[in-house]
Structure formats: C-alpha cells, structure tokens
Amino acid sequence: MSSTAEFDVVVIGAGAAGVGAGRALAEAGRSFVILEARDRVGGRAWTRDSGLGFPIDLGCEWLHSADINPLVPLARALGVEVDEYGEFWATKWNTAKLGEAAHADLRDSLTDLFSKAAALAAAGGPDVALGDLIASDHRWRPSLEAVCGWMTGGRLDQVSAVDLASFDDTPVNWRLPAGYGALIKTLAQGLPIRLSAPVKCIDWRGKTIAVETARGRVTAERVVVTLPTNVLAGGAVDFQPDLPAEKVAAAGDLPLGADLKLFLAIEGAPFGPPRDHQLHSRFDRVACCHMHVHPFGRPVVTAYFGGDLAGDLEAAGLDAMADFAEGELAFAHGSSVRGTVAPIAASGWLADPWAGGAYSYARPGAAGARALLAAPIEDRLFFAGEATSEGDFATAHGAYRSGLAAAEAAVASLAEGAVPAPTSSVG
Numbered sequence: 001m002s003s004t005a006e007f008d009v010v011v012i013g014a015g016a017a018g019v020g021a022g023r024a025l026a027e028a029g030r031s032f033v034i035l036e037a038r039d040r041v042g043g044r045a046w047t048r049d050s051g052l053g054f055p056i057d058l059g060c061e062w063l064h065s066a067d068i069n070p071l072v073p074l075a076r077a078l079g080v081e082v083d084e085y086g087e088f089w090a091t092k093w094n095t096a097k098l099g100e101a102a103h104a105d106l107r108d109s110l111t112d113l114f115s116k117a118a119a120l121a122a123a124g125g126p127d128v129a130l131g132d133l134i135a136s137d138h139r140w141r142p143s144l145e146a147v148c149g150w151m152t153g154g155r156l157d158q159v160s161a162v163d164l165a166s167f168d169d170t171p172v173n174w175r176l177p178a179g180y181g182a183l184i185k186t187l188a189q190g191l192p193i194r195l196s197a198p199v200k201c202i203d204w205r206g207k208t209i210a211v212e213t214a215r216g217r218v219t220a221e222r223v224v225v226t227l228p229t230n231v232l233a234g235g236a237v238d239f240q241p242d243l244p245a246e247k248v249a250a251a252g253d254l255p256l257g258a259d260l261k262l263f264l265a266i267e268g269a270p271f272g273p274p275r276d277h278q279l280h281s282r283f284d285r286v287a288c289c290h291m292h293v294h295p296f297g298r299p300v301v302t303a304y305f306g307g308d309l310a311g312d313l314e315a316a317g318l319d320a321m322a323d324f325a326e327g328e329l330a331f332a333h334g335s336s337v338r339g340t341v342a343p344i345a346a347s348g349w350l351a352d353p354w355a356g357g358a359y360s361y362a363r364p365g366a367a368g369a370r371a372l373l374a375a376p377i378e379d380r381l382f383f384a385g386e387a388t389s390e391g392d393f394a395t396a397h398g399a400y401r402s403g404l405a406a407a408e409a410a411v412a413s414l415a416e417g418a419v420p421a422p423t424s425s426v427g
Ligand SMILES: Cc1cc2nc3c(=O)[nH]c(=O)nc-3n(C[C@H](O)[C@H](O)[C@H](O)COP(=O)(O)OP(=O)(O)OC[C@H]3O[C@@H](n4cnc5c(N)ncnc54)[C@H](O)[C@@H]3O)c2cc1C
Pocket: 012, 013, 014, 015, 016, 017, 018, 035, 036, 037, 038, 041, 042, 043, 044, 045, 058, 059, 060, 061, 062, 063, 064, 197, 198, 199, 200, 226, 227, 228, 231, 236, 237, 259, 260, 261, 347, 349, 353, 354, 355, 357, 358, 359, 384, 385, 386, 387, 393, 394, 395, 396, 397, 399
C-alpha cells in the first residue's frame, strides 16, 4: 500500500542542522520540505550588513576545528573564501598585561581545570560541576569564570565537567570574511524551505505524521526536529502525543546559555595592532569581556560577553552594553579610546523566541543528555541540532553534522520500511 503523506521527510528548522539535513535528503533523492519560523535561513548563523561596507556575524563566526571542519571544504567548493590568518589569539597581549609568570600561572590553572575534567570523563565520573574542580578562593577563579561564560554561556557551578571535557576540538580556528551565516545561506540554496512557517504542532499519533504551521499543514513519513533545546523544553511546539519525559528532560538538561556579541565602530584613530587583536579586557573579576579589535583589519571591535553579565547586559540594552564595553576598552587601551567608538549592533539570543539562548551546555550530572536528546523515537521522529552532538556541541559544524546524521538515519528507516506504509492520514 502506498503512502498518503505529502513528503518522505519534514525538517523543522533551517539552521545549520536543518540545512545539513536538507542537503542529505536532496542527495538521497527523497521528497522533503524544511519549515522555518523566521523569515530567513540560518538560525543562530546570522550574517548582517554592518552599514560600514563589511558584514558582521551576530551568531557563529569561527570555523572551529577548521582542519577537520566539514564546512571548510564545502565552502571552498562553492568558491567561498576561508581566512586562515592565525596570529590573533590573546596570548601575547595577556602576557604583556600580566607579566610572564602570572600569565603562565593563569594558563596552567586553566589547563589544570580541564585536565581534571578530562580525568573525570575518562573515569566515567562523577559528573560534577566544573566549578567543583577549582577552589572557591582560587586566585584565577574570576578569570576562569569569565572564560567559562564565553565558552559555555553558563557559570562554573552550572556546567557539567564531564560534558565539557567531551568537547572534541582542534586548536585551528579560521573565519569567513563574508560571514558564517552567509555560508549557511549559500549551502541552503536550492533546498525547499518554507520561511515564516513556525511549527505549532507535530501530531505523530497516526502512521503519517502531521505538522501544523502558521502557514498550513504538511504530512510526512518522518520528521527531523532541529529545534533549539530551550524551544523544545519550553513546550512551544505541541507534540501529540507528548514526547517521552526523558526526551524533554534531556532538552532541559542542555540549556542554551547567555552569550552576547556587541559591535562597535572605531570612528577615531585605530588603536592596538592593526589586525585581529584579541584580548581579555581584565583578569581580576568576572565582569569583563573578550574583545576582538580590528577583525580582518576592519574598523570595528567585537565585544563578547558570557554568563550572567551577558544576560544582564542583553536585558539592559545597547547603550548599557556600549557603555560597559567602552569602559573595558579604556581600561585595556587607555582613556583616549573613550568617545572614539560607537555601537553598530548587538545580538539578543536570550530574548529571541526561536532560540532562547546562545548554545548548549550540560547541567552537572547530565553528561549523558546529548545522546538521549539525539535518540530517534520509533524510527519516525529524528533529532538534530548542535545540542545533540556529543563532541561538536555549541558549534555550527556540529549542528550541520548532526543534521546530516539524522537525515541519513531517517532515509535508512524509510528504505528499511521500519514502519508499515500508512493506511490513512492523520485527521
Ligand atoms: C553569540 C554566538 C556565537 C557563536 N559563535 C560560534 C562560532 O564562532 N563558531 C561556531 O561553530 N558556532 C558558534 N556558535 C554556535 C552556532 O551558532 C550554533 O551552534 C549553530 O548555529 C546551531 O545550529 P542549529 O541548527 O542547531 O540551531 P539553530 O541555528 O538555532 O536552528 C534552529 C532553527 O529552528 C528554527 N525554529 C525555532 N522554533 C521553530 C518553530 N516552532 N518552527 C519552525 N522553526 C523553528 C529557528 O528559527 C532556527 O532557524 C555561536 C552562537 C552564538 C549565539
């Protein structure tokens, strides 16, 4: 008996994961559609015009693990420039600011923290908070707290040590002068995507799955869900019947944290090295930021805030962010910088209803949540998105890979006929 579903597969979300899924489905020759709530493709990969003649990325920017990142060869094959400039990390600056000995001590403390987390991961736990692995009065705890915020969006006492130790990256980080969001958009070209179609309900009671959107209803044999965890756990999409409790709990155990990007135009004389100068604004307190001055030699500063400070500043608005960042720049570069920078744009991922945060971290004790989140249900509902990746979470290439894997699993289940062909559509 043949299927009455319109599509083999419906993909929910057109971020990096949804685009990866779509490309795999197209490659497999399956019928599918991607449903996206926003009026644009890319999700947390979002390139905008700065208004100054170059683009800015409000979400992902770095091709992390670039030497093994699957998006690097894809970008090159599409003629998209990949910038391999590598002399920009903060080491020289930090050394100059702190002195050789103190900087070595800070670096060793960070290495020690991650070595302890890796040892726990290798031993199979216990899965404590990262903050449990460093003394509460440790000299560098404020600085490591700030780093934790930039890396995870959470605080040291909120983040699973074992999960973070599973992050499997290489130290090679490249960039895309035209923007990471622009690359995801290019990769999406030609895919069947319905924009401005927020999914409200996924009804999987019948053999055919019905997906209700603000722009009508579609039916499919399989669904690939790439919803961000805060959206999935928040119940914005009504699953009929409910998702199993452990699936929702897994999404809740992998919250998207707070990370905020602010872009300041440099209107006065350039300061610091002419290109790609990265610095921690300070080392003595948690409330600080990571600055990237003159990225690609452009007249702009990207200020990066993480954790509680990011949440507070996002709520406070652009002027408060700019004021804080200007103070940090003046602290680092001298008071002559004041009045020479002006805010262009900032991200606002916490308040974004289609994301609800920046990227996922696991709560202490929840290092196994990524596998739970990724597991398909009845070989009909498949799950992808950065939070489902056990080694590449919180990245765009991890999301893309997860989308490929979920789509391939969906295609395999269709080929195997794991579910009998539907006899009726869902009413
Ligand atoms: C500030 C910031 C900096 C970052 N920096 C980097 C970096 O340098 N390098 C890196 O690799 N990664 C970085 N990341 C992480 C990276 O952007 C994400 O991991 C990745 O883009 C997530 O892709 P995704 O497809 O899993 O989720 P998303 O991109 O969030 O895609 C999910 C899609 O689902 C859609 N959606 C939500 N609800 C519905 C609904 N009801 N119906 C239909 N569609 C819906 C959303 O609109 C979205 O398009 C950064 C992220 C942020 C926020």
